[in-house]
Amino acid sequence: MRIALIGYGKMGHEIEKVALQRGHEIVCIIDLNEEDKFSSPEFKSADVAIEFTSPGSVLRNYKRAFAAGVPVVSGTTGWLSSLDEIKDECENNGKTFFYASNFSMGVNIFFALNDYLAKIMNQFPGYDVRMEETHHIHKLDAPSGTAITLAEGILGNIGRKEKWVLDKNGATDELQIKAFREGEVPGIHTIIYESDADSIRITHDAKSRKGFALGAVLAAEFTKDKKGFLGMKDMLKFS
């Protein structure tokens, strides 16, 4: 497959490595202040463009890629207020766009497992539920976005929990999240169900950025022959 990269930072470099390992060709790389490359024959020859840049530039990048007739797979976060505009482009103007705020296969499998376990545990009020997440010391936000998605999965399925709380002992209708910041840990999330008799734990432990890059390349392979607005739930059929 012929892949163009938009954004050549940490993720762009990691995606390039994974794409080459999977036998794809990188036909064009566009970084900051290289907008003229969107009209190049190399960019137009790409089957898919993979975009990991910054929130302020994503919309312009998508529009330039669409104008060149190239579908986009994007992982850039922090721009979702403009999501409807892109959905509209896909639904009404025949464009193709794949978006995921987290491309890691493992995390998406873990989301599905978390939802499924929460549905089961809704029938067992003897178990309380809490969450722990650990990340590197440079991380500014807490809890992590992944922890919030996991919490939403639990709150949506367990009737006895109303909201999540960070770093405090919650009331019985609150889901406690504890955030730890240690060393260079890429990201660990653990859900714990505990009764008087026993405990059940599920954990996702990220080793590096490689999982995000692999997910983005798999999404590009999936997107190549598709139309419309796509996401991880279209690609990963869990049920």
Ligand SMILES: NC(=O)c1ccc[n+]([C@@H]2O[C@H](COP(=O)([O-])OP(=O)(O)OC[C@H]3O[C@@H](n4cnc5c(N)ncnc54)[C@H](O)[C@@H]3O)[C@@H](O)[C@H]2O)c1
């Ligand atoms: N969805 C996921 O799974 C996932 C995983 C990791 C990171 N991210 C997100 O991806 C984005 C990029 O992450 P990163 O770690 O690679 O960041 P980074 O800062 O290392 O790289 C961003 C690159 O984009 C370039 N860039 C900025 N504006 C541009 C423009 N208008 N056109 C072309 N290139 C431009 C920058 O020069 C830089 O090289 C962030 O929003 C991050 O939150 C998402």
